[in-house]
Amino acid sequence: MISVFCGFLCFLWLFFYFCGYYSGTEKMIDIRILREHPELVKANCKRRGCPVDVDRLLADDAACLALQRETEDLRAQRNQLSRECREKPEAREQVRDIKEKLAEKESELNQLKGRLNRNLAWLPNLLADDVPEGDGDQDNVPLRESGEKPVFDFAPATHEVIGERLGIIDTARGARVAQSGFYYWSGRGAQLASALFFWAQQELVKRGFKLFMTPCLAKEATLFGTGYLPFFQDQTYRLEGEDLSLIGTSEQTLVGYHAGETLPAQSLPLRYAAFSPCFRTEAGSYGKETRGIFRVHQFHKVEQIIFCRPADSPSFHAQCQENEEYLMQALGLHYQVVDICVGDLGAPGYKKYDIEAWFAGYGGYREVASNTNLTDFQTRRLAIRCQDQDGGRCFPHTISATAVTDRVVCAILEHYQHADGSVSVPEVLRPLTGFDRIE
């Protein structure tokens, strides 16, 4: 009974959420969703196991509104009296009184607002109804497979073994020069990786993406706006004494590209792509996947980003998925698509799919790409709006999806290995590598 009721509320909410933007009158922000449908926000938090105290947010918000009315009232009085001051100098005394009261209220308001905003920053995005329940990656739901699992008449090696044997992955020197968790691609391995990244960029351009090379450092406001702060603060490398961090993905700089701007609705969708290094401290993941270069402090990624009208985000989410899978298929890799469950879906995400490639040497599927519909979570934080010709304004939705990463190179190594230890180059990359085999 209760769940039916909740379902109905969700339906109602979604209806307004997706349709409201086109009315031109709906200008909800997080706090308004909270005010108007607190039960939805609470249910969402509960589903995510998120500790935000919604009732306290509501109480703080109500207090803020009351205080805001008071201060605005005082300011209105002050402004009125100031205007009279030229004719009636005695009004100056009155204004001084008001100013004192105003200063008190203002500082009270600022304090309260600060607390409210700090707590609001931790509120996760809403979830799509069809996100599978679950606590962690073990509960993700495989949806489909593609390609053939390769068959070997020998025991296939893992990418770290292949990489070392062929002298194309060097983790020892990576650790010596930088730190454990860094590595070199070298020789034909570096050529293969470069070819893959270049190829993927060209494919995205063919599919309508505009290619960028972006800053690899970004300021706090950018990381906050894209939802990486405060949620993934401990994953971020921050420069000492500067308001700059190493980017964890070019998503941060591509979405942040339009911070504070109003985009004409007719310019949407915007399809952006970039290749960049990605830096992650991987704090808390010590001991997990330490072998090879699967989990490292710096990797490289070709990324796809889409800004679109709110109603269109599900279809562009699907389109990004298709792009990802096209690349995997063109490379001849075997993979499965996984529907990410609640417990494995980051706070900014509304709905997410991963691609897990088959790693023959490892003997299992491992994540190589992910594709997230972030709805308006990022655009609200970054104040990116869209405006249609009749003046209606809304927050565009963003899709953030991987194209390829170094992990795909690893999958290639394991998929295309031979008994003699050599590795074939996927057909589509041969024109770029100039060789068809690494031995």
Added chain:
RNA sequence: GGAGAGGUGGCUGAGUGGUUGAAAGUACCGGUUUGCUAAACCGGCGUGCGGGAAACCGCACCGAGGGUUCGAAUCCCUCCCUCUCCGCCA
């Protein structure tokens, strides 16, 4: 890194203490005139928050943050950014 100039609405650009949210132009939208186009003329035209059924009202915003003042786009301080010149440099 050194020296100078500057940051005002989609754009250009006035404004140096008081109904200035901000002249003017341009762009844009609506209308009139016109054989079409162009031109001319008239009107409209920022955003956010709060209040209101609505009309509408209030507050805030002239790079950001503080300060002076009854009152700040305008005065003072700090920071950021842009441009020009010099130096250095992939």
